[in-house]
Amino acid sequence: MRRKQDAVLPIELSILEAAIELLRRGTGEFYGFLIAKEMRDRDAARLLTSHGTLYKALDRMEKAGLLTSRWEDPMVAANEGRPRRRWYRVTAAGEAALAKERAPAPSTRLEGTLAPS
Amino acid sequence: MMAFAVGLTRSWVLAYTAGLASDARDERRAEIESDLWEHGALNGSNGTTAMEVVVRLLFGVPADLTWRMQQTGRKGAMVATLRNNWLGLLVAGFAGAAIVFGTAIFVKFVGDDTKGTLGALIYGVGGFAAALVMLIGFYVSEREPMRGVVMLAVGTLAITAIYFWMFFIYVPVALVVIAFGILRARKFARGRDRLGPA
Numbered sequence: 566m567r568r569k570q571d572a573v574l575p576i577e578l579s580i581l582e583a584a585i586e587l588l589r590r591g592t593g594e595f596y597g598f599l600i601a602k603e604m605r606d607r608d609a610a611r612l613l614t615s616h617g618t619l620y621k622a623l624d625r626m627e628k629a630g631l632l633t634s635r636w637e638d639p640m641v642a643a644n645e646g647r648p649r650r651r652w653y654r655v656t657a658a659g660e661a662a663l664a665k666e667r668a669p670a671p672s673t674r675l676e677g678t679l680a681p682s
Numbered sequence: 683m684m685a686f687a688v689g690l691t692r693s694w695v696l697a698y699t700a701g702l703a704s705d706a707r708d709e710r711r712a713e714i715e716s717d718l719w720e721h722g723a724l725n726g727s728n729g730t731t732a733m734e735v736v737v738r739l740l741f742g743v744p745a746d747l748t749w750r751m752q753q754t755g756r757k758g759a760m761v762a763t764l765r766n767n768w769l770g771l772l773v774a775g776f777a778g779a780a781i782v783f784g785t786a787i788f789v790k791f792v793g794d795d796t797k798g799t800l801g802a803l804i805y806g807v808g809g810f811a812a813a814l815v816m817l818i819g820f821y822v823s824e825r826e827p828m829r830g831v832v833m834l835a836v837g838t839l840a841i842t843a844i845y846f847w848m849f850f851i852y853v854p855v856a857l858v859v860i861a862f863g864i865l866r867a868r869k870f871a872r873g874r875d876r877l878g879p880a
Contacts, residue, residue: 597713598720613721613734616691617742620713621749636712647723648716651709 573662576614576622577631579604581663584632584655596650597623623653631659687732688718690807691739698746702753733802740785740810769862773820773834776855777813780841784809805844812840820863827867834863 573581583603587595595603597620601613626632634653642649655663695714699707718735725731788806816837823830838859842852 596716596720598717598724601717602724612741613738615738615740615742615745616714616717617739617745617749619742620710621745624749648719649712650716650720651713 573631573666574622576618577626578663578666579608580622580626581631581655581659583607584653585660585663588655594652594654596652600653626659627653629658630656631662632656683732684722684735687735687739688722691718691735694739694743694746698750702750706753736803736807737789740788740806743781743810743814769859769866770820772855773816773859773863776838776841776859777816780809780813780816780845783845784813808844809841812837812844816841823863823867824870827871831863831867835860838863 580600583600584595586607587593587599587603592599598613600623601619604610605613623632623634627634632653633656634651637650637652639649691714695711699710702710721735722731725734784806787809788802791802791805814837815833819830819833819835819837821830823834838856842849842856845852
């Protein structure tokens with residue numbers, strides 16, 4: 566299936582929603598496993614999003630300008646005895662895309678306008 | 683069990699990122715490494731976590747392969763190969779059914795004490811691996827007819843053996859796939875011989 570220009574896929578919408586929810590709770594940046602866990606908790610799903618689906622979506626979203634990323638300082642990771650994390654952040658374009666997807670469809674608004682009071 | 687799941691995932695990541703540009707390859711490997719660590723650190727290295735890691739690996743394989751094709755710019759070529767060739771569609775259907783079937787059985791067996799982990803691994807990982815070998819064999823048979831048709835035959839026979847109780851469907855289709863796969867490979871080999879060495 567060919568992707569439409571500027572279309573936000575369901576997995577991308579889910580990532581954006583989970584990221585904004587994390588932001589609301591004070592976590593401005595997220596890494597892959599954290600967002601997968603947040604998405605699972607939000608959707609009350611049994612399984613975490615698969616590696617391939619998640620990281621392909623994050624890669625695509627970064628290329629589309631919906632996210633930015635940076636690699637963690639290796640010293641920080643080494644001090645905590647774990648591999649480096651790749652931290653992602655939702656961009657203004659990402660927030661705008663989410664707001665656009667959440668906005669009611671034009672036909673809904675038209676029906677609302679024409680509905681008898 | 684967790685060590686097996688992590689090893690399997692690492693092996694798969696090494697395989698599908700092999701030959702890519704160093705940036706894309708190293709970043710994907712590092713991200714999966716971090717994910718595996720976080721997963722184990724949060725949930726502990728028990729059997730359930732290990733199964734979850736394997737399920738995440740299996741469900742992500744199609745996305746991993748399409749991501750790789752995007753990185754190498756071969757996605758269009760692969761789709762065209764399948765679209766313009768009825769044998770390609772048959773191979774894709776055969777392998778696709780094995781992937782869906784194997785994954786469904788794998789997920790059902792996870793945590794089922796009567797069927798157990800071994801069954802989940804044979805039907806899930808085994809079926810999945812065989813289907814991948816089959817698809818890759820079909821794809822490479824245009825450039826390397828001998829290697830491709832051997833991989834195609836091995837993958838097809840492995841799927842037929844793993845799902846042996848469905849022999850009445852798999853055996854006839856497998857015979858058609860292998861026979862026409864050989865004919866197709868011979869055609870490519872003849873074409874290559876006529877053209878001579880590059």
